[in-house]
Amino acid sequence: MAETSAPLGTLFADRLKVGLLAVALVGLVTGLCLLLASLPDLAKLVFAAGVVPVLAGLVIDIIRSLSRGEVGLDIVAALSMSAALVFGETLAAAVVALMYAGGAFLESFAEGRARREMSDLLSRVPRTATRYENGGLAEVPLDDLAPDDLILIHQGDVAPVDGKVQSDAAMLDQSALTGEAMPVRLLRDHDVLSGSTNAGDAFDLRVTRTAANSTYAGIVRLVEAAQASKAPMARLADQWSLLFLVVTVCLAFAAWWFTGDPIRAVAVLVVATPCPLILAVPVALVAGLSRAAHFGVLIKGAKPLEVLARIRTLILDKTGTLTDGRPQIVSISAKGDLTEDDVLLAAAALDQASKHPIAQAIVAAALARGLVLPAPENMVETAGEGMAGTVNGRAVVVGGIAFVDAHVEGAIPDTDALAAGVVVVAVAIEGRIAGQIVMADPLREGTEALLGGLRRFGIDRILLATGDRRAVAEEVTAGLGLDAVRSELTPDQKVLLVLTERKNGPVMMVGDGVNDAPALAAADIGVAMGARGAAASAEAADVVLLVDHLDRLLPGIEIAIGARRIALESVVAGIGLSIMGMIAAALGYLTPVQGAVLQEVIDVAVILNALRALRINPKV
Incomplete structure (x- = not known):
């Protein structure tokens, strides 16, 4: 049940954001029509009806954020909507509600698209097994397998559980688990790890552990633990929120205190609604996500794209990542x-x-x-x-x-x-x-140029982390100028390496095997080779390279850096204009509705600037 509840919850949240955006838009448009029809009282009711659901959802989000110790921009938006409703400035409240709902929708849209594009990558996960029953073969769910069951592993199949070979011999590709590129030959009664691929003829396997207790399941649990301990990614917008919140509240309170006019405070709050942060940042980042996908780099949301632009340490797997993974x-x-x-x-x-x-x-x-x-x-x-x-x-x-x-x-x-x-x-x-x-299994062509390009983007440390033997790892990486080579690592040791390297700054881990999945989940940014890599690594990663070329990292990072820079430019310009508008509102030169209109003009300007991220043209 745990595997299905999260996607259902995410789907409900996405639909809720679409619904709130629709309510806010319909409320604003309908209210404006009623104003044009000279029905101001009814228009106010409609404006308020469009605002209240958005405000209610916003308050719930604020409570959840505060319970986690997070203070975000949502508080400013909630204050402006609430104050506008209390003092009868319902049109201004409706404009703010629409802007806020639009920003939330843009972020969820980007993450939703990334989830949809992941569905094909996860289709390779084994769900059933072929078990000998009553003199024949039957396809059964993995959960039905018990120790001592005899199952058939077809050519090309992934062993779904741990077991022992019951045929004369079996040829297995264990690269996804151990990092060893060459297949291994196992004789009768030799142990087989779940997650290994049958590279030879079909063979019989005697189950020794249930699916829940097998090697693959243990790695999945390690992934979950790594994700739970992963350092949270702070949204770019939230990094500005606390200071902006203090400035806004102080200026609004001062305007009310010195003039005795609460409408001036409302006007300040409406102009102060951080739309350049709420809208410009997600627009720039969503544009960056689209641009990166054009180059074969699937980034699962705006927050991973922000962190990708700030990576300082890179940890690389060997087989299938630094090397081709095929003899x-x-x-x-x-x-x-x-x-x-x-x-x-x-x-x-x-x-x-x-x-x-x-x-x-x-x-x-x-x-x-x-x-x-x-x-x-x-x-x-x-x-x-x-x-x-x-x-x-x-x-x-x-x-x-x-x-x-x-x-x-x-x-x-x-x-x-x-x-x-x-x-x-x-x-x-x-x-x-x-x-x-x-x-x-030689190095991929252009590996030296790739590593040099990564260092030019500010990556100070590059390490190799592999489950392969030390002699093989050192032979393959000779002359690459890596900062360190770590070999014969288990999945939990790779996680420990990621956590240790965090002291040097944000860490990116690149891998393609099942044994890389926990480290990908623990890293600030996990990058999976999605074209031929294991489904577990693609699921645990924040970034998936949709083509089997490690050099796609370079345009991906360059686009992330460019999109974040454009977002920052939009924020600085937009907040600067907003502060000027707040001062004008505090001095009585702007009413709440005029402030909302001014904020819309600022929004258009910063959004147009943010859309420049669609035209980022990587030089690498």
């Missing part, structure tokens, strides 16, 4: 008269019959070189070890060194000197070693 060919060696293409063609032709990720990577590399692959024959695959068959009438063996060594004459050269994280695929033709294909 790629580093080099090919050929024996005798054979060429690299000869070795690659033989291996790729045979590997067409395999679903192993390394085999698929070899096939993709051969096709990228324009090689025409013949159909293999007589294929026999040993799961996780290699494959034998016939290509163009010649016997070919492809696989790990130990597997191929058993099929060839003579010894295969020693590979102990190879770098950490490297996998060697041996190729034999007609019983003799033909060559070797060296594969690894």
Whole structure:
């Protein structure tokens, strides 16, 4: 139930804001029509009817904020509406109500759009399992699984619970959990962690823990705990609110005290309604969100965009983030008269019959070189070890060194000197070693330029945090100039690293695996690789890169900085004009209605300025 209640509550809040905006708009328009029809008394009632629901919702929000120790701009808006109603200035109250409801709607609109765009990313979360029942197979909800149940894990499926392999062997991609890019081969009775992806043939799994107690569920609970302890994001507008509130109340009270005219105080409050903050800030930030989405960066709301502009520390995951997350060919060696293409063609032709990720990577590399692959024959695959068959009438063996060594004459050269994280695929033709294909998970292209660009945006510290082995982490990041490399980290240790780095300023964490989700939730800004990353990381993150390119961070940050700067410009200009209007109202030069009209003019000016965020053109 906890998983569904939050979205329902959010949906109700969004609809409530739309309803309040509609009430305020209808009340103002209808009241104006009644004024034109010379029905002022009825117009006042209609104006008030449009204001009261907005004011009631505002008071509830204020009480909730004060209970959390937060003082926001809502108090100024509530004072101006209340004073205008009390002293009969209902038209001014209606204008203020419309402005306030409009600002609240704009913020919820931005967050709602981000939630809708997330729905596709979360579709990969497993909800059911295939269980053996009464001599057959049945699809059952995860909650129905119990220890000792036997389930079938299809090729490409995610293990929904922890268990033990009950087939001869299983090939699993655990990169989302451990950060290790290369799949691992597990034999019978070896432990399988929920969240691992079946990279080989279907296999049977004996359940050892219920879904609620499995590894994946534990990470989800860690995410929830991290979100609960996450430092709150202060809205840009609220940072100005307390000072503006004090100035407004003092000026309104002084105008009333020295003149004895309460209408002057009402006029001051109406002009003081912080519409440049209520409207200009969300307009600029919503425009920034739209602009960022155009570049493949989904930011989940205005507050994350504000914080993104102030990041000082960046923590990067390795597999699938700093690296591509998929094995790629580093080099090919050929024996005798054979060429690299000869070795690659033989291996790729045979590997067409395999679903192993390394085999698929070899096939993709051969096709990228324009090689025409013949159909293999007589294929026999040993799961996780290699494959034998016939290509163009010649016997070919492809696989790990130990597997191929058993099929060839003579010894295969020693590979102990190879770098950490490297996998060697041996190729034999007609019983003799033909060559070797060296594969690894290399850095993404342009990583050094990316890190340099991030530092130019004010990010002082860049760290690597990975669950991979230290030798692999250091090999991959050599020469990048990172401030620190942290390896062999568990999900809770990544969270601790994020919390420790907060002393240096706001922290951004970038990752794509299930094991990154708690750290993404704990960071001031969590960024997930949404194109191929785990659904858990996309859900926990504040920002999702919709395309599989880490360099999208640069335009995203530049747009965030630009949108925040434009919002600040709008605030400074708008508040400056409002203060001038407040002084004029206190001196008796503006009535409440005139003050409301003046505030509308100021609103138009600052909104037009805020819309410049739609035209931000990143230089990176």
